[in-house]
Amino acid sequence: MTPAAQSSAAPRAWPEEAARVPAWIYSDPALFERELEVFHHGATWSYVGLECEIPEPGSYKRSWVGRRPVILVRDKDGEINVLENRCAHRGTMVCWQNRGQAKDLTCPYHHWNYDLKGNLQGLPFLRGALGKGGMPRDFDKSAHGLRRLRVERRGGTVWASYSEEAPSLEAFIGPEMLACIDRVFPANRRLRLIGYNRQHLPCNWKLYFENSRDPYHAGLLHSFFVTFGLLRTDTPFRAVPTEGGRHGIMASTYSPETASQQNEVTQQLTSWRPDFRIQDMELVKPVDEFGDSSMINLSVFPSVFFQQHGNCLAVRQILPKSQSETELSWTHYGFENDDPAMQARRLKQANLVGPAGYVGIDDSEVLAQLQPSAEKLPEALQVVEMGGRDTGAHETMVSETLIRSFYAFYRASMGL
C-alpha cells in the first residue's frame, strides 16, 4: 500500500478558511467508502439507464448504483425492475452480458432461477436427490429473491434507489433542475439509442464532478470550444446551484454572431486561436433544435451529468471505482423522428466529447495530473474563490460558485 492509500487514523478537520478544499478528500479510502454509503446507498436516487435501451419485455442491461452492479430489466407487464446483480444464494454475478434479451434470470453457479421481477422461482435439488440433501423444509423461496431497488422514471430516464426514506425522484431532483432535464427529454419525443462510450479516469470521482461544475476552466482550457465560439466567457451564462448545492446547472448561450468576435475578453485568452480553422464546420455549427440557443451541462449528484453540446445529446454516468479511479459511462441518444441529416450531425458532433473528444481529451488529461498531486500532498488546500466566497447563483463563467456550493452540501452530508 502506498502512503497515499492509507487512511488517516483520526478524522481530519476541514480547513477553517472560507473557499478552501483540502486535498485529502481525494485519496482517503475510508472516506471513499463512507461517501458510497451516504450518497449512493443513502436517501438518494441514482440514474441507471434509458428506457430505449430496454425496449421489449425481457430486454435487460447492466448498470451500477455506486459501485454495486445492477440489472435493469423490463418484465412481461412492461414494468422496469432494477435488481442487484448478485445471486441471493452465494453472491455470484447472475447476469454476465451488458445487454440482451431473457425470459428469466439463472445464476450460472448453482442454477438458481429468478423471474424478471427478481423473485426466486426455483432451485435445483430443493428437496434433495435420492432422498438425501436438499434445503431445510422451512426454506422460504419468497425471502430469497434478487434484491430489488425502488424505481422511478421520467422522460425516458430510469432511476433507482436503495432507500425507502428517499423522497420522490421529482422532489429529489427539485423543480429548477427538473425543468432543465425535461428540456432535453421532451415528453412528446421517443428516444433513440445511438451508443456508448466508456472511459476510465485515474482520479477521484469528486474531481470529475468539480470539473464539470467549473465554467472558469471551460473558457480557458478548452481551446477548441473557445476558438469556435461554442463557449465564450462573454456570452450569457448561468451557474446555478440547486437543492442546497447538491445539484448544479450550467447553461451557456451560443450565438453565431458573436462566435468569432474579438474584444477585451478574447485578448486575455492565450487559448483563443483566431487563425485556427477547420474544414468541416458542421462540427461546430449546431442547429438550434430546442429554440433557445442554449448548451447545458447538468450535474445531478451523485450519479450523473446530462449534457447537450450543440446537437450532441448524452447522459454521462459517473461510476466511482475506488478513491483514485472513476469510470465514465456515456450513453448518446437522439430522437426517433430525427431525419438523416440530424442523425449524421449528432454523430459528427459526438467528436467534441468523450475519451477522444476535441474537448473531452483536455479534461481527462488534466484530471490524470491532478490526482497524483492530491495524493502526494494530502494537507494541501485548493483555492476556489473565483466569483467570490458565496454559494449563490451566478451569471458568469468566471465563477467557482458551483464548486463552493457543492462542498457546502458535501460537508453537511458527511458531517465534515
Add this chain to the structure above:
Amino acid sequence: MTTVATTVATQKEREVRALLRDLNDDYAVCLDDMELARWPDFFEEEADYRVVSRENHEQGLELSALSCTGRAMLLDRVAALESTTVYEPRAIRHLVGCVTLDALEGELCRARANFALYESLSDREPHLLMVGRYLDVVSLAGERPLFRQRWCVYDNYRIRTSLIIPV
C-alpha cells in the same frame, strides 16, 4: 466480392496481401513517428474512418469514440491535435499483425488486421492502451493503395484516460 480462401490464394491475391502488409506497416510508422500531417494521405477523399468499441460495433450502434467522414474531418483532427488539444507528452507504438485479405473484386478489397497500441507517458511505465481489429476496405486503383474504409474496432471495454493519437 469473392471471398478469398487464403490457403489456396492465387498469385494476384498473394501480391495484394503483401501490398496490404506494407500499407499497414507504413501507416503504423507514420503515426508512431507522430507525422500526423501525412496520416490523411493514407485515405481516399470520401473515406470513412472510425474508432469504435466492440460493444457498439456488435450491437449495431452507430456511435464511435472518434469518427471522420471524409478527408476534411481527417485533416481537422490533425489540425486540432497540433494546435488546440491539451495532452501529456507520450510515445505510441502500433503493433499490427495477422493481415488478411478477405475479399477481392477488381481494384477493391476487403481486409483485416489486428492491432495493439502501447502508450508510454512522460514519467510512467508503458502500458497497453488498446487492442483490436482493423476492418478495412482498400482501393488498389491508384499509384498506391488507399483506405476507403478503416474501422478500428477495439476490444477494450473502456478507454484508458484518453485516446489522442489516431489508431
